[in-house]
Amino acid sequence: MRINVQLRAFALVIAATLCMGANAQLAGGNYDATAASQGAANAKAGPRSTPPKVIPVPSEEVSPQMQALIEAPYPDYFNAAPKDADEWKALINRRAAPTIAAIPALAEKLGVRIESTQMAGVHVFIVTPKVVGPHNQRRLLMHLHGGGYVFGPGEAALPEAMLLASFGGYKVVSVDYRMPPDFPYPAATDDAMAVWKELVRSHPARNMAVFGTSTGGGMTLALVLRAKDEHVPLPGAIGPGTPWADISRIGDSYETNEWVDNILVTWDGWLGRAALLYANGKDLKDPQLSPIYGDFSGFPPAILTTGTRDLFLSNTVRTHRKLRRAGVVAELNVYEGQSHAQYGLRPEAPETREAFGDIARFFDQHLGR
Amino acid sequence: MRINVQLRAFALVIAATLCMGANAQLAGGNYDATAASQGAANAKAGPRSTPPKVIPVPSEEVSPQMQALIEAPYPDYFNAAPKDADEWKALINRRAAPTIAAIPALAEKLGVRIESTQMAGVHVFIVTPKVVGPHNQRRLLMHLHGGGYVFGPGEAALPEAMLLASFGGYKVVSVDYRMPPDFPYPAATDDAMAVWKELVRSHPARNMAVFGTSTGGGMTLALVLRAKDEHVPLPGAIGPGTPWADISRIGDSYETNEWVDNILVTWDGWLGRAALLYANGKDLKDPQLSPIYGDFSGFPPAILTTGTRDLFLSNTVRTHRKLRRAGVVAELNVYEGQSHAQYGLRPEAPETREAFGDIARFFDQHLGR
Numbered sequence: 001m002r003i004n005v006q007l008r009a010f011a012l013v014i015a016a017t018l019c020m021g022a023n024a025q026l027a028g029g030n031y032d033a034t035a036a037s038q039g040a041a042n043a044k045a046g047p048r049s050t051p052p053k054v055i056p057v058p059s060e061e062v063s064p065q066m067q068a069l070i071e072a073p074y075p076d077y078f079n080a081a082p083k084d085a086d087e088w089k090a091l092i093n094r095r096a097a098p099t100i101a102a103i104p105a106l107a108e109k110l111g112v113r114i115e116s117t118q119m120a121g122v123h124v125f126i127v128t129p130k131v132v133g134p135h136n137q138r139r140l141l142m143h144l145h146g147g148g149y150v151f152g153p154g155e156a157a158l159p160e161a162m163l164l165a166s167f168g169g170y171k172v173v174s175v176d177y178r179m180p181p182d183f184p185y186p187a188a189t190d191d192a193m194a195v196w197k198e199l200v201r202s203h204p205a206r207n208m209a210v211f212g213t214s215t216g217g218g219m220t221l222a223l224v225l226r227a228k229d230e231h232v233p234l235p236g237a238i239g240p241g242t243p244w245a246d247i248s249r250i251g252d253s254y255e256t257n258e259w260v261d262n263i264l265v266t267w268d269g270w271l272g273r274a275a276l277l278y279a280n281g282k283d284l285k286d287p288q289l290s291p292i293y294g295d296f297s298g299f300p301p302a303i304l305t306t307g308t309r310d311l312f313l314s315n316t317v318r319t320h321r322k323l324r325r326a327g328v329v330a331e332l333n334v335y336e337g338q339s340h341a342q343y344g345l346r347p348e349a350p351e352t353r354e355a356f357g358d359i360a361r362f363f364d365q366h367l368g369r
Numbered sequence: 370m371r372i373n374v375q376l377r378a379f380a381l382v383i384a385a386t387l388c389m390g391a392n393a394q395l396a397g398g399n400y401d402a403t404a405a406s407q408g409a410a411n412a413k414a415g416p417r418s419t420p421p422k423v424i425p426v427p428s429e430e431v432s433p434q435m436q437a438l439i440e441a442p443y444p445d446y447f448n449a450a451p452k453d454a455d456e457w458k459a460l461i462n463r464r465a466a467p468t469i470a471a472i473p474a475l476a477e478k479l480g481v482r483i484e485s486t487q488m489a490g491v492h493v494f495i496v497t498p499k500v501v502g503p504h505n506q507r508r509l510l511m512h513l514h515g516g517g518y519v520f521g522p523g524e525a526a527l528p529e530a531m532l533l534a535s536f537g538g539y540k541v542v543s544v545d546y547r548m549p550p551d552f553p554y555p556a557a558t559d560d561a562m563a564v565w566k567e568l569v570r571s572h573p574a575r576n577m578a579v580f581g582t583s584t585g586g587g588m589t590l591a592l593v594l595r596a597k598d599e600h601v602p603l604p605g606a607i608g609p610g611t612p613w614a615d616i617s618r619i620g621d622s623y624e625t626n627e628w629v630d631n632i633l634v635t636w637d638g639w640l641g642r643a644a645l646l647y648a649n650g651k652d653l654k655d656p657q658l659s660p661i662y663g664d665f666s667g668f669p670p671a672i673l674t675t676g677t678r679d680l681f682l683s684n685t686v687r688t689h690r691k692l693r694r695a696g697v698v699a700e701l702n703v704y705e706g707q708s709h710a711q712y713g714l715r716p717e718a719p720e721t722r723e724a725f726g727d728i729a730r731f732f733d734q735h736l737g738r
Contacts, residue, residue: 031637039447044442045440048422049628050628051628053628055416060615060619068414073414074408074411074412246429252424252677252705252706253677259422260417262411268400269404309621314705317677321704332702332703333690334703336621336687
């Protein structure tokens with residue numbers, strides 16, 4: 001059975017590659033032919049038809065370190081389809097292992113200390129930089145990690161929290177929220193909310209920001225929606241980086257940047273499967289799952305970050321526009337050539353320092369002291 | 370000869386369409402096959418290979434009026450290759466005629482008055498709204514129109530100036546700068562600079578903003594660079610909308626959004642031919658032609674606008690990041706699903722009011738009174 005599937009896939013690769021080869025020749029070697037066929041295919045109103053492409057690595061305004069990320073191959077798991085909880089856990093642990101192994105050296109390099117503890121019954125890490133900024137003594141950040149609601153267990157969640165702690169001089173509480181396959185919705189958001197409620201008991205909410213990338217960005221938005229509903233104080237600022245604001249596959253860049261983004265690649269791979277696993281039968285357009293469908297009025301100031309090749313470019317700009325339409329202060333930064341969340345993947349890239357420097361400055365500007 | 374060329378193009382359309390049809394079936398009908406071939410094509414570091422696509426019109430956060438623009442066919446002149454000055458002029462006039470014919474009704478609808486006059490020997494239009502805003506009595510905007518340095522002669526340049534005059538309550542001077550084929554570089558920028566120098570004689574520079582879309586955005590940036598060099602006072606704010614900051618075809622979205630953008634479509638059509646016509650042998654990377662290569666330090670606050678499908682998405686975000694890296698206040702707005710400059714093409718679209726409303730508010734925030 002498995003051999004048959006592999007043979008079938010192999011035959012399809014050959015077939016597709018042959019025809020793509022023909023088109024690639026047309027596209028690369030003969031602009032006139034491509035222009036003619038494209039003109040014919042797009043001569044009437046309707047969906048846009050685009051040809052196969054070979055897209056070079058961008059050069060200007062992109063550092064060599066970032067170019068290396070942009071030219072990297074697709075992840076080997078981009079189309080993973082785990083059949084059961086054990087297969088999910090095997091994939092989750094395989095991805096997490098190298099990240100976790102690298103944490104001590106990264107902590108040393110970034111000059112941060114990590115403590116593992118509990119808050120409101122939820123496992124959290126407290127990340128403390130060597131020097132807490134002079135304005136940040138009574139400030140605190142809460143971090144919600146990314147990973148499609150499945151990846152990033154335990155210490156694997158920490159690099160982003162460590163970057164902002166180090167570059168911004170902030171103390172950060174990173175929430176190791178429960179995840180599928182064992183704990184689908186609403187476990188993750190319940191854990192985030194429990195920690196936030198605990199934090200606002202001991203700290204002025206306006207002195208705290210909540211931030212996170214991808215799923216962590218979606219959870220940040222969902223947390224604010226829920227805090228509004230439950231009349232819990234809101235944070236003084238938020239940093240939803242390329243937020244998974246719409247997990248239902250709605251958004252133009254799910255199409256335009258499909259196969260272009262070399263981190264997420266496509267919604268139809270592991271990503272959409274993770275969305276369905278997390279939702280556990282609930283409507284994907286419920287605002288607690290896809291916060292873009294919530295009411296953003298009264299939200300705290302927000303800073304958003306994405307890249308031109310990001311599969312979540314539309315998630316990010318839709319969120320930005322919806323915040324602005326609701327009268328919320330919202331800042332948008334878009335990086336040249338970057339796929340999903342690449343601004344946070346390589347601590348030594350100048351773009352990483354730039355992106356987290358911008359987030360730190362934004363929080364400094366908007367948080368109470 | 371001409372018949373042969375047409376026959377050849379027709380044969381290529383057929384050939385390309387047949388093969389694209391095969392791939393489109395694979396892409397649309399068989400995700401597994403596409404994923405397998407894409408995985409194989411992107412299993413090593415290097416340029417990104419992407420398959421043919423059929424991209425639907427986006428729905429969420431996009432008004433019906435904007436959806437109509439997004440689903441429109443390519444312009445019939447997207448690949449025009451005028452052979453001489455007469456052919457350029459015929460195309461320029463064919464494009465301009467319907468816009469010019471619609472100006473009186475648009476002026477009526479937007480409640481603006483238009484005067485044609487001269488400033489420093491340059492033809493300009495003065496656009497005055499029925500009501501100049503209470504804070505805007507001593508303010509003035511200078512408008513540099515778009516059109517790839519060739520399109521938009523005379524009144525055809527006016528719609529954008531009229532939109533900002535009307536929505537923002539500003540008096541606007543729109544510069545009808547000289548253009549190719551008769552007047553290549555530096556005529557356009559000489560005219561813009563002459564008018565700016567004239568304006569700063571009678572108005573405080575900090576009470577004035579300069580704005581324009583596409584080529585007008587590139588010219589806005591080039592004007593500030595030149596004013597810095599010549600020690601002429603700088604405007605209080607600028608609004609380079611999706612600026613043609615790099616006319617040399619460098620920028621990731623020249624690739625990623627090629628054939629996706631239904632306004633410009635590709636650099637290799639009329640657009641690049643216009644760049645070469647304007648440059649007239651000068652280096653395309655000269656900062657007066659591609660201002661992204663200039664020094665942005667000391668620039669006034671800037672607001673930039675683009676869309677996720679814009680061929681100039683990278684021009685816009687590269688400009689934004691470079692301004693921010695130079696310590697300049699710079700705001701970025703990116704609209705879901707829009708191709709090049711579509712935020713200004715349909716006065717009745719809510720996105721048009723939103724985009725120009727944001728620009729007007731930004732100017733109000735940063736201009737002197």
